[in-house]
Amino acid sequence: MGADREGGARRRPMRAVAYAAWGVVLLAGCASMPDSGDVRNVESTPRQDTEVRVFAMPPREDAPPSEIVQGFLEALTSDDPQYATARQYLTAAASRQWRPEQSTTVLANGPDIEVDRATAHEDTGEYAYTLTGSKVARVDAQQSYTPLAGRYNQPVHLIRDRKSGQWRIDVLPQGVLMGQSDFQRNYLSVNKYYFASDTRARAGEPATAVADPVYVRRRVDAMTQMVRSVLSGPTSWLRPVVSSTFPAGTALPAGVSALAPDDQNRLTVPLNEKAAGVGTGKCWEMAAQLLFTAQNLTPTVETVALQTAHGRTLCTLGADRARTVATHGSAKRPEYLYFLDDRHRLVRIAGASAGTEAEPVPGALGEGVQKLYSAAVSWDERTVAGVGYDRRTLFVEQPAAGGTLGAPVLQSQGKTEDDRLTAPSWDARGDLWVADRDPARPRLMVLEHGTGRPLDVAAPGLDGRVDAVRVAADGVRMALVVERGNGTRTLLVGRIERDSQGGDGPRVSLAGLRSAAPELEDVTAMSWAGDSRLVVAGREQGGVQAMRYVQVDGSTPEGPSPAALTGVQSIAASEDERLPLVAYSTDGIVRMSSGSQWQKVVKDGSAPVYPG
Structure with a gap:
């Protein structure tokens, strides 16, 4: 020592x-x-x-x-x-x-x-x-x-x-x-996976997998620790919004230890009698939970086989079939990167491209009918939302050449631009989230499918005004930048809870708010950058400007932080970690692929976003 x-x-x-x-x-x-x-x-x-x-x-x-x-x-x-x-x-x-x-x-x-x-x-x-x-x-x-x-x-x-x-x-x-x-x-921090409770009810659709990060002892049979952790159920913070397919009481048989993939990258997991009677569909979902978890720990795992304690095979699931059973954020690869050009039109570049030539998005928001301050694109890239240049109005349209812009779906009554609408964000259900910073009526809202009457979202424990909103690809977690009374901004993560049983219509709340970047005194920008990871720009103690990755639980993931960048105002990261990190700073819009340095995309542009 x-x-x-x-x-x-x-x-x-x-x-x-x-x-x-x-x-x-x-x-x-x-x-x-x-x-x-x-x-x-x-x-x-x-x-x-x-x-x-x-x-x-x-x-x-x-x-x-x-x-x-x-x-x-x-x-x-x-x-x-x-x-x-x-x-x-x-x-x-x-x-x-x-x-x-x-x-x-x-x-x-x-x-x-x-x-x-x-x-x-x-x-x-x-x-x-x-x-x-x-x-x-x-x-x-x-x-x-x-x-x-x-x-x-x-x-x-x-x-x-x-x-x-x-x-x-x-x-x-x-x-x-x-x-x-x-x-x-x-x-070692490892994601284990469960399914978003609301997606389990959608017949015929793949379940949405949600990452639940936990810490295991690195060199004490980590794979067996993770399997046991998955079987024990989600952590208390995530439990209200996810479910597990494993029947209650499912566990490894007595004496099982040292689980590891074989030379064919196949992980075989024996289970006790509680799982012996599951059908094929549920067995595949169980295997998908373990496959996503095992791949997060050991990326080379390609197949999970579930067995009874006596060696009878319950089911086998490979990575290809797993995609039809369940999806998770890092598997969704955006087609385009979007941003606003020097005329405040919504434009796009192929997400995996190294080029810098942008094309206008088809429709009124790309043709400059309405100048924009910020924008968001739905996960399927079929619907766009834009906040007007004065930040007072929110528009939603489906891109189509020659399309006309309809009336705004939301208007703020804030007296100044800083007291009006934040940039919007889409969730995996196709709902649109935005916050109004009007001091007379600060509120967080969701518009079902981007239309209809905005629904106020309860946020118990929220102390301050929301400055930025970003929903995770799984649709059950949200990151907020919140401005406190002293003018500093902090990064919070909460879980989205929905109650459709009330007589007055659906109720939505953001619960369990917790700090995700406790080491930063002032957060200026953030974006999701993985199943349980965000990238954050802000000020450390002592006034040093920094950009770093953080976990949703407030811990710091392994690996290097992004290279320093001056004057970061917004960040765009894909939950598919193969795509470059993009930022809007004093140098314009810049991007950085893994292991490289920041490179300029355009000098005169702003508000870069990937879908979501």
């Missing part, structure tokens, strides 16, 4: 690090800690190569209390599947009561260990410490990530065993505790 914060302590080997590629075993040192005196820090281990595996070392004979606490914390960051070595630092009773699977708490720099001076005497037969630090996040028993802030402060108590004379921990916090870099080395 890193050196002791005060720099003067000797290091003692606490865990073994195995390099799988060479079969070499090394000992990694860790800062030791005196039994009294100032606070010391258990710093996180620097990021290791992905081939590195870390194994905990058991307590040595006659180790002092400080070494026992240190060794236990080190063991929590190892690749020990059941934390068997960590339990050796506990009394038998404490080991029985400790539930490491209950949660993982992440601290910024690893826990500080403070001596309780009232018990800092070994001759009393007991010893106490306090673990402290700055909280970053918590992963709960459902493996769901939640950003945290504030101070961590929990006691650890040790006693000396009367028979063996060895110090052991008898009081400790539930769950696992580690620093941020250890968490990044040990844990």
